[in-house]
Amino acid sequence: MHASSKTTNTHADISAYPSHWKRPPVFIQRAWLRWAIGLAALLWFVLALGTIEVNWTRVAEGLERGWRFIKGFLTPDFTTRWSDISKGLIESLTMTLTSTVVGVLLSVPVGIGAARNVAPKAVYYVCRSIIAVSRSLQEIIIAILFVTMFGFGPFAGFLTLSFATIGFMAKLLAEDIEDIDEKQSEAIRATGASWLQLINYGVQPQVMPRLIGLSLYRLDINFRESAVIGIVGAGGIGATLNTAIDRYEFDSAGAILIIIIAVVMVAEYSSGYVRRWAQ
Amino acid sequence: MLSVSNVSKTYAAGDKALDDVSFTIPSGQVVGLIGPSGAGKSTLIRCVNRLVEPSSGTITLGDTPITGLSAGELRAVRRRIGMIFQEYALVERLTVMENVLSGRLGYVSFWRSLLRRYPSTDVQKAYALLDRVGLIDHASKRADALSGGQRQRVGIARALEQDPELLLIDEPTASLDPKTSRQIMRLLIEICNERQLPAIINIHDVVLARQFTERIIGLQAGRIVFDGPPSELNETVLTKIYGEEDWTTLDNESEAA
Ligand SMILES: Nc1ncnc2c1ncn2[C@@H]1O[C@H](COP(=O)(O)OP(=O)(O)OP(=O)(O)O)[C@@H](O)[C@H]1O
Ligand SMILES: [Mg+2]
Numbered sequence: 001m002h003a004s005s006k007t008t009n010t011h012a013d014i015s016a017y018p019s020h021w022k023r024p025p026v027f028i029q030r031a032w033l034r035w036a037i038g039l040a041a042l043l044w045f046v047l048a049l050g051t052i053e054v055n056w057t058r059v060a061e062g063l064e065r066g067w068r069f070i071k072g073f074l075t076p077d078f079t080t081r082w083s084d085i086s087k088g089l090i091e092s093l094t095m096t097l098t099s100t101v102v103g104v105l106l107s108v109p110v111g112i113g114a115a116r117n118v119a120p121k122a123v124y125y126v127c128r129s130i131i132a133v134s135r136s137l138q139e140i141i142i143a144i145l146f147v148t149m150f151g152f153g154p155f156a157g158f159l160t161l162s163f164a165t166i167g168f169m170a171k172l173l174a175e176d177i178e179d180i181d182e183k184q185s186e187a188i189r190a191t192g193a194s195w196l197q198l199i200n201y202g203v204q205p206q207v208m209p210r211l212i213g214l215s216l217y218r219l220d221i222n223f224r225e226s227a228v229i230g231i232v233g234a235g236g237i238g239a240t241l242n243t244a245i246d247r248y249e250f251d252s253a254g255a256i257l258i259i260i261i262a263v264v265m266v267a268e269y270s271s272g273y274v275r276r277w278a279q
Numbered sequence: 280m281l282s283v284s285n286v287s288k289t290y291a292a293g294d295k296a297l298d299d300v301s302f303t304i305p306s307g308q309v310v311g312l313i314g315p316s317g318a319g320k321s322t323l324i325r326c327v328n329r330l331v332e333p334s335s336g337t338i339t340l341g342d343t344p345i346t347g348l349s350a351g352e353l354r355a356v357r358r359r360i361g362m363i364f365q366e367y368a369l370v371e372r373l374t375v376m377e378n379v380l381s382g383r384l385g386y387v388s389f390w391r392s393l394l395r396r397y398p399s400t401d402v403q404k405a406y407a408l409l410d411r412v413g414l415i416d417h418a419s420k421r422a423d424a425l426s427g428g429q430r431q432r433v434g435i436a437r438a439l440e441q442d443p444e445l446l447l448i449d450e451p452t453a454s455l456d457p458k459t460s461r462q463i464m465r466l467l468i469e470i471c472n473e474r475q476l477p478a479i480i481n482i483h484d485v486v487l488a489r490q491f492t493e494r495i496i497g498l499q500a501g502r503i504v505f506d507g508p509p510s511e512l513n514e515t516v517l518t519k520i521y522g523e524e525d526w527t528t529l530d531n532e533s534e535a536a
Contacts, residue, residue, distance in 0.1 A: 187368035190328055192358030192385025197392050201381050205372035
């Protein structure tokens, strides 16, 4: 009986139904308003473009200097300034490694505290604030601050990178903890486990591979950042690079850039390897 | 012995999941809890170990009132109650042995559990249980390398590692094929009989419930509408629990089984 009523249904005249369907507009229902806003945005863009002053003689000079830079890059000079470069590189690597280790270690408690599903409300808000402050200040701004506080050199760089690592790692760790499979942690809770045991058995195994992957990722971000913050006085290879460019020694600068690229590439390949192992 | 009296649960969203539920389970009795989806079966067994906080009513295990315990006391009572889950709820990236040993978390200190240095009696018991459920060769495998039936066996071993006085079992067979389901049910019943362990088995399959349990509680929209031996579970009762449906085929099936 069921089957027969179904067949009559499919046999009903299909041409009675509409043959077109259009997806309703997502943002703005009225067509004229949509067009008006689009046109206004375009006009704004064109006008804004017009206000940017271009000094063509400076552009020509810049292009010429850019060309010298490219030539320097193509004929890198590792030897002339090698002692400066190696000192800067070692400083940067030390700064990177120490700040990543310290930053990750500090970010673990902050990240756990910032995960809604395992932390009490009060702790959650405190940890989220720490993350917000750490993330809202860009590395260069923090570096300038620490350089004025503690003077030029890698110590300011170390503090800067540690501070930035906390915000970055804690935020991603907290999100990962909030996404865990609650069934697994609930089963641990049901055995009578304490809070620390719950974290160790119910949460840690689920977030560990990603934590390792992110730490390695942060390691190479920190290396790249160490080159940037060196320019504002926080030591490392960035400081060496800055000096080289100031002296128009583009061949030494080229050598430094090549070294930075090489280090990042090594980090990239080895982190892929470690990540596979961590699964 | 477990006694549940006048327990109600209203979720924050306003759904009344349990409405004045009362029953007692003497030691050694295995109870099948049946009812349609959304009847409140999971809510009820979760109220017993307070994974869900009951809105009113009292629950006592032996002499311990479970409702109204502090966090520390709650830990101590949770370790006396073993729980087995539909989707096994093993910690996937830990080994089988670690999963079984996690049944002792309520007994050992944080440092011991962190360093996986459990007392030797705990380790021996874990091996014995793995042997009992037929998985002694898999102790060092990771839980996510096992099949569904094997995982559920690990789940059973974990619950028993707690030396529980009560088992709460939430749809142990819903993710398993019919043959494995029967094997798991048989294992559970045997274990409960061996240890005189009372259990609540929350189950969708009426045929299995009839076949394996000695008492059935029928839940419908948060209320108990049937409480009696499987033999009294006739068409009228099934209609009361699940609503109007042709139940004759089910009867034939269970007779054939
Ligand atoms: N965490 C929750 N928050 C709000 N409402 C919930 C929650 N868990 C369950 N409910 C509601 O409580 C009622 C009972 O749910 P419960 O999971 O106990 O039913 P069940 O009998 O186990 O169903 P099933 O057989 O599908 O597992 C349902 O109406 C459900 O929507
Ligand atoms: Mg359920």
